[in-house]
Amino acid sequence: MSRVSLPRFSDDGDLLQWLLLENVPGSFPYTAGVFPFKREGEDPTRMFAGEGDAFRTNQRFHYLSRDASAKRLSTAFDSVTLYGQDPAERPDIYGKVGTSGVSIATLDDMKALYAGFDLCSPQTSVSMTINGPAPTVLAFFLNTAIDPQIDRF
Numbered sequence: 001m002s003r004v005s006l007p008r009f010s011d012d013g014d015l016l017q018w019l020l021l022e023n024v025p026g027s028f029p030y031t032a033g034v035f036p037f038k039r040e041g042e043d044p045t046r047m048f049a050g051e052g053d054a055f056r057t058n059q060r061f062h063y064l065s066r067d068a069s070a071k072r073l074s075t076a077f078d079s080v081t082l083y084g085q086d087p088a089e090r091p092d093i094y095g096k097v098g099t100s101g102v103s104i105a106t107l108d109d110m111k112a113l114y115a116g117f118d119l120c121s122p123q124t125s126v127s128m129t130i131n132g133p134a135p136t137v138l139a140f141f142l143n144t145a146i147d148p149q150i151d152r153f
Contacts, residue, residue, distance in 0.1 A: 046127065050076030050102035054112035057102040062116060071117055071124045076101035077137075084133035110140035111147070119145035 006024070009015040022031055047064035050057050057075070065071045078101040080093055086105045087097045097103045104110055117124055119141075130137050 046072040046074045046125075048074040048076060050078070051100075052102065054102060054104060054109045058113055058115055061114075069123065071121075073114075073117070073124070073126045075113070075126065075128045077128070077130055078103045081105065081133065081137075082131060084136070104137065104140065107140050107143055110137075110144045114141075114144050118148070120149055 007018060009018065021029065023029060045068070047061060047068075049060045049064060051060070061071075061073050065073065078097060078099060080087055080090075080097050081101065081104050085093055087093060087103065088105065102113060104113060114126070119126060126141070128134075128137060128141070
């Protein structure tokens, strides 16, 4: 196994104790990690980004993940999105739109945010920091991920 140093035991009891308490990555009790092997040459990074509108954050995501074999994106939303407000209906909150994260108010915003990424690929992982409007944002995300797959067929 690459990058895993296994202990050497002369006593079967010590070996059994190690297997039950430690073990190798991907094996019970998972103290060395859930996955059996780490991808070679890949750093465990997640690209946290979000500012302005969806197009600007999309450019940032592409910049951050341009050389990575696995696309790991973490989305920071602005306070308007976190509170579930629509800036089109609330002109008084215009100054807060996109200031501390990306503003997502519509499905089109979500599609623009992840344009150019295959969200159904096993090499792509997306996380979002969202609270109250999570069901709506999740629906936007699932629609954004599934639409390109439907278009292929």
